[in-house]
Amino acid sequence: MSFLRICTGAARAIARPLPGGASRQLPRRLGYSLSQQCRFQTTGAHSASTSTQSKLTAPERFTTDSYPNLKRDPKFAQITEDDIAHFKSILPHRSSILTTTGAHANATPDDLEPFNTDWMRKYRGHTTLVLKPRTTTEASQILSYCNFRSLAVVPQGGNTGLVGGSIPVFDEIIISMNNFNQIRSFDPVSGILVCDAGVVLEVADQYLREQGHIFPLDLGAKGSCHVGGNVATNAGGLRLLRYGSLHGTVLGVEAVLPDGRIVNDLSTLRKNNTGYDLKQLFIGSEGTIGLITAISIQCPQKPTAHNVALFGLQSFDHVRQAFVKTKQQLSEILSAFELMDGNSQDLVAKVTGKKHPLESKCPFYVLIETSGSNDDHDAAKLDSLLEDLTTSEIISDGTQASNDTEFKGLWSWREGVPECLGHWGGVYKYDVSIPLAEFYDLVTATRKRCIEAGILGDRPEHLVVDVVGYGHVGDCNLHLNVPVRAYDKKVEQVLEPFIYEWIQERSGSISAEHGLGLAKKAYVGYSREPAMLKLMRDIKKQYDPKGIMNPYKYVEE
Amino acid sequence: MSFLRICTGAARAIARPLPGGASRQLPRRLGYSLSQQCRFQTTGAHSASTSTQSKLTAPERFTTDSYPNLKRDPKFAQITEDDIAHFKSILPHRSSILTTTGAHANATPDDLEPFNTDWMRKYRGHTTLVLKPRTTTEASQILSYCNFRSLAVVPQGGNTGLVGGSIPVFDEIIISMNNFNQIRSFDPVSGILVCDAGVVLEVADQYLREQGHIFPLDLGAKGSCHVGGNVATNAGGLRLLRYGSLHGTVLGVEAVLPDGRIVNDLSTLRKNNTGYDLKQLFIGSEGTIGLITAISIQCPQKPTAHNVALFGLQSFDHVRQAFVKTKQQLSEILSAFELMDGNSQDLVAKVTGKKHPLESKCPFYVLIETSGSNDDHDAAKLDSLLEDLTTSEIISDGTQASNDTEFKGLWSWREGVPECLGHWGGVYKYDVSIPLAEFYDLVTATRKRCIEAGILGDRPEHLVVDVVGYGHVGDCNLHLNVPVRAYDKKVEQVLEPFIYEWIQERSGSISAEHGLGLAKKAYVGYSREPAMLKLMRDIKKQYDPKGIMNPYKYVEE
Numbered sequence A, B: 001m002s003f004l005r006i007c008t009g010a011a012r013a014i015a016r017p018l019p020g021g022a023s024r025q026l027p028r029r030l031g032y033s034l035s036q037q038c039r040f041q042t043t044g045a046h047s048a049s050t051s052t053q054s055k056l057t058a059p060e061r062f063t064t065d066s067y068p069n070l071k072r073d074p075k076f077a078q079i080t081e082d083d084i085a086h087f088k089s090i091l092p093h094r095s096s097i098l099t100t101t102g103a104h105a106n107a108t109p110d111d112l113e114p115f116n117t118d119w120m121r122k123y124r125g126h127t128t129l130v131l132k133p134r135t136t137t138e139a140s141q142i143l144s145y146c147n148f149r150s151l152a153v154v155p156q157g158g159n160t161g162l163v164g165g166s167i168p169v170f171d172e173i174i175i176s177m178n179n180f181n182q183i184r185s186f187d188p189v190s191g192i193l194v195c196d197a198g199v200v201l202e203v204a205d206q207y208l209r210e211q212g213h214i215f216p217l218d219l220g221a222k223g224s225c226h227v228g229g230n231v232a233t234n235a236g237g238l239r240l241l242r243y244g245s246l247h248g249t250v251l252g253v254e255a256v257l258p259d260g261r262i263v264n265d266l267s268t269l270r271k272n273n274t275g276y277d278l279k280q281l282f283i284g285s286e287g288t289i290g291l292i293t294a295i296s297i298q299c300p301q302k303p304t305a306h307n308v309a310l311f312g313l314q315s316f317d318h319v320r321q322a323f324v325k326t327k328q329q330l331s332e333i334l335s336a337f338e339l340m341d342g343n344s345q346d347l348v349a350k351v352t353g354k355k356h357p358l359e360s361k362c363p364f365y366v367l368i369e370t371s372g373s374n375d376d377h378d379a380a381k382l383d384s385l386l387e388d389l390t391t392s393e394i395i396s397d398g399t400q401a402s403n404d405t406e407f408k409g410l411w412s413w414r415e416g417v418p419e420c421l422g423h424w425g426g427v428y429k430y431d432v433s434i435p436l437a438e439f440y441d442l443v444t445a446t447r448k449r450c451i452e453a454g455i456l457g458d459r460p461e462h463l464v465v466d467v468v469g470y471g472h473v474g475d476c477n478l479h480l481n482v483p484v485r486a487y488d489k490k491v492e493q494v495l496e497p498f499i500y501e502w503i504q505e506r507s508g509s510i511s512a513e514h515g516l517g518l519a520k521k522a523y524v525g526y527s528r529e530p531a532m533l534k535l536m537r538d539i540k541k542q543y544d545p546k547g548i549m550n551p552y553k554y555v556e557e
């Protein structure tokens, strides 16, 4: 057993504010910004197929190639010179229009490439026109014209989505929210922020930190994703366990409907029971019923004390026991309870060449983090929890961070997982929700299935390197990852529909946080009954009768 | 200045679990249950008019008398013998039908009175038929038949709503959820409860306490209101500051649509991004788009330590400063920050004859409560906050509870306010949200207006006794109350539309938590723009094209 510091009482973690005021976050290189050079050179952490394709796509491959069954809907008009002239008349700023065609062309196809391609280089569209409105009125004029002309559009935020939702399939016009980047107001007394939809999450968070608050959401893509994109995807991320979902924290939304009507629901009130809470429909709507132009959101106090501990456990049942005790004892200061299975940690060790912080090998590891307002109190609670977990033999090994470097070091064994898994060639990734009772069983079942199919092993001819599981136990959100030596139809057939059916039988979700977009559209039936889908399509029809908003995706038939 | 215990360090509050495991709550007599004899004898805490009428209604007064302009919509069928025969055929239990008319009559009008009359004795309907389904299938069969026959219905939960939403206006059939009273499942690991809509809130909470959890909502009517009614009204209550709104905690809803279709969205997953989050529409829909038959909800760990402190302040600006410091320093353990103005405390003292716990008279009082997992830590945080507030002269007086009796005693000065205000004859009550910057200004402005109108004073001929403000500062939720010696049109004309216009100018909400029902229907335009109301009515039309669900109320035109 490694030296479990808390047992001696000698070297308990010293809680401390994080450097630069920033909370723990993915190493910057996992984030990305549009200007980053590496974007088309390395596929990064989330680069792998979400399994709907069998070959890693080169950037020159179009979505229309990967999805040959998708046909352009002839009901949509083609963009004409007149259309562009019209857009010029309503968007006075020259830089608000980027187009490659006709007399109005002011850009090369390369200039449009960052808008036409997604973060994973998996989806690539054919747009020839990007519009970047600056005001809600401009956005309204754009949409009302597109609706009138039956021109299809795709709202685009930071373009970090992982399901192809922000990329046109054919020639849909991209409405980029990059110019919607103003903080409108912040009230440090109530903690309510009102800002444009295009404000980058990290910018919002940084702004709030200076005022003693934080954004209630944090995720690896924070350097690029927009708060409007977060709301449009109902992003979950790292703070959900502590601060809850956006359905609870978002107080208001300003949006433009497909016909140009402006929905002014930008309330800054925590309580407002005056009719249906329509803004909720926009949270997670992935650009299909309107363009979100601003949000108001309840932001929590910035915690001033942080602790992290990592421990090893002998079974998933021990993980569940540890979770119960942790919830009980850390209660209001618990901010992360992250699971990594032993296989995932072996792979990280192999790829990085680093030594795991715990000496003994365990089938499961858990990382817990506390964030609170008092260093001593939090450390005392954590110490007593770890002592209890050790005494009751729920954990078999453990360590705590005692300084900033160790704090980051421990987190790197959780955060490094997605990145390292890509090492062998590719990863089939499933971001799913499963009731806690059977949380890890999916990993075991999938591994068994791969072994039985003879595709998992150490030799080069084995397609599958391993089957690993990690994720947010606190949210029942499992990342099932299957690192492979090459993408191959054979692997896909072993994994699917097996995994989806397994999830369906447990009433789980085939998409916990990443949404449907184009990638998961075909599989939504595994998580939603036909009656629910019918109701959703009714909503779509009501808000977007001409179907111009982000077509071919989400719950479209 | 009273003895501010924390200054000496000698007698800091001893945090302790509350007796019987129950958290602080309104004295039981403030709750009510259908069998309580006193129901038609005393009007209780919330008895007063919400100002749409000018005379305290005797129980024999019908809503149709108070709202003479409301006409029965002839599109709705009248109940026939055949209808009742049909309901008998689908509801096998004899006790599932209560009716006063025709050959099938099995009840007297008195038996139906508790269903026809609301908690405030302000609304009274004419129903002759109450249906009490036991299963979702029964509920579905009822609604699909009613829809087919164009029979209007009113869903009724615990019937504690304060805006007349649960009472028929004419002869609408009441669908009582009293028989939907089963807990379906609880997972103590994840804290997720699934239960029938008709489970009484207190029953659910008690059940959860036995498993180390609590319901994330608490309110004075807990002894009678249903969890389904709570979701239907998006109830706020006492735990909102700490656990957030039902939009964040409710994970799933099972509901029956007006045409009998069953919406199965009873997810037990914290994360599920597979399409529009339709259950959100049911949260706060007040029975207008479907009957909620079950809910699943994320329940927090039961806190084991509680503290309460009461202090006096010299201005509302001091209250705001105290709130900022309190949020900063108590952060994750803060569970209540309640304001009572000096006038409200004077009235409580006058009515109860008790001595206020603070010696000095102050224009404002604040009660704060902490709920956490460690007695010593919480008490230390509270001590240090109170010391800071005293040293910086933000508070001018204060005391802490050091035992259970004192804990309840301090709370009684907050919880007693609504009850005591009724003492003189009646109360005009406004439950509103106002941005914190101008939170208390509405009270000042209303008081000034009453003085100028010559209606406020100490003499019997003065209609208005006082204008007081209290409420949940943490949620920007103000209770503006105007105790009167008699309900009178003159008072109403002074108060309205003045108050609504004042709120509208500050983008506040005319109904923070009680909803619209019949009482606030006419005023929704003060808080919602016509474009929003149009969208809401579109939703209503989509879900309930024949308009049979809870007609004449909410956002109906």
Ligand SMILES: Cc1cc2nc3c(=O)[nH]c(=O)nc-3n(C[C@H](O)[C@H](O)[C@H](O)COP(=O)(O)OP(=O)(O)OC[C@H]3O[C@@H](n4cnc5c(N)ncnc54)[C@H](O)[C@@H]3O)c2cc1C
Pocket (backbone or CB within 6 Å): A030, A031, A045, A046, A119, A154, A155, A156, A157, A158, A159, A160, A161, A162, A164, A165, A166, A177, A197, A198, A218, A219, A220, A221, A224, A225, A226, A227, A228, A229, A230, A231, A232, A233, A234, A235, A236, A237, A238, A286, A287, A288, A290, A291, A292, A293, A513, A514, A517, A550
């Ligand atoms: C490294 C990395 C880590 C990630 N980690 C997480 C995580 O922990 N949790 C998580 O949930 N997601 C995660 N994601 C996915 C992604 O970052 C989120 O979905 C994010 O919320 C998307 O925001 P965006 O601004 O980039 O939106 P985009 O990718 O531009 O768009 C996403 C969808 O929203 C729509 N949309 C965007 N903006 C608007 C708008 N203003 N109005 C209407 N519709 C709009 C688009 O049409 C599209 O359908 C991660 C992604 C990466 C690359």
Ligand SMILES: Cc1cc2nc3c(=O)[nH]c(=O)nc-3n(C[C@H](O)[C@H](O)[C@H](O)COP(=O)(O)OP(=O)(O)OC[C@H]3O[C@@H](n4cnc5c(N)ncnc54)[C@H](O)[C@@H]3O)c2cc1C
Pocket (backbone or CB within 6 Å): B030, B031, B045, B046, B119, B154, B155, B156, B157, B158, B159, B160, B161, B162, B164, B165, B166, B177, B197, B198, B218, B219, B220, B221, B224, B225, B226, B227, B228, B229, B230, B231, B232, B233, B234, B235, B236, B237, B238, B286, B287, B288, B290, B291, B292, B293, B513, B514, B517, B550
């Ligand atoms: C003493 C007292 C204190 C209160 N304190 C608070 C408070 O702090 N915060 C607060 O928000 N409210 C408060 N209320 C108001 C009230 O208790 C809440 O609105 C409560 O949520 C209503 O629940 P119920 O089951 O009694 O619903 P009911 O009164 O029966 O119905 C309320 C509305 O919901 C609909 N409805 C009920 N059940 C269903 C269902 N299963 N499906 C569809 N529609 C349904 C009805 O048609 C009606 O429109 C208080 C009331 C009292 C009497």
